Amino acid sequence: MDKSKIPADQAEALGALMDDHRAVKKLFKAFKDTGDRHEKKSIALEVCQQLTVHATIEEEIFYPALRGVGDDIDDMLDEAQVEHQVAKDLIAAIEEDPAGDMLEANFTVLSEYVSHHIEEEEGELFKHAIKAKVNLRDVAAAMAARKEELMQQTA
Template sequence: MDKSKIPADQAEALGALMDDHRAVKKQFKAFKDTEARDGKESIALDVCHQLTVHATLEEEIFYPALRGASDEIDDLLDEAQVEHQVAKDLIAAIEDDPAGDLLEASFTVLSEYVSHHIEEEEGELFKNVIKEKVNLRDVAQTMATRKEELMRELA
């Protein structure tokens, strides 16, 4: 999705989520490109942290703000909720044993799963939010404040 085509009252909120998506995708590539085991562990734990913060913002603030805007959005939010739970399970497995034998496999599945979620979110959910003209100005501010709190709490 092209950020320049997002309406002004949605640009800050959707843009912030898209920035998170891009940052995590770069980390997925860095993990693949890294040979050293300790480097992979570090990247994996950093991504788990970023995804935990991102999912919390969506679940606490972004998704509730969209709920009820349309039946299609509600269906996409239900699906996103299930996808988040699967991602949380993978994150927990990685965080519980980052030095374990399954790090590479778990992180690969997480990256594939999250990449799919990002495609759906940007390709379907965000487009529906734009179509329904959901005003996200206040949501953007609330998300930014909460993100700062979460980054401190989860550091």
């Protein structure tokens, strides 16, 4: 999705979520590109932290702001919640044993799963929110404040 084509009252919120998506995708690539086991562990833990914060913001603020706008959006939100739970399970497995033999497998599945989730979110959910003209200005401010709070807690 091209951020320059997002309407002004949605640009900050959707843009922030897209920025998170891009940051995690770069880390997925960095993990894949390195052969250093210590670096893989470090990248994996960074991704887990970023995804946990991102999912929390979406679940607490962004998704509720879209809930009830339309049946199609509600269906997408239901699916996203299930996808988040699967990602949380994989994150828990990685965080439980980041130096373990299953790191590569768990991280690979997490990256594939999250990449699919990002495609659906940006390709479907965001487009439906734009089409429904949902005003996300207040949502953007709440998301930014919550992200800052969560990042301080995990620092």
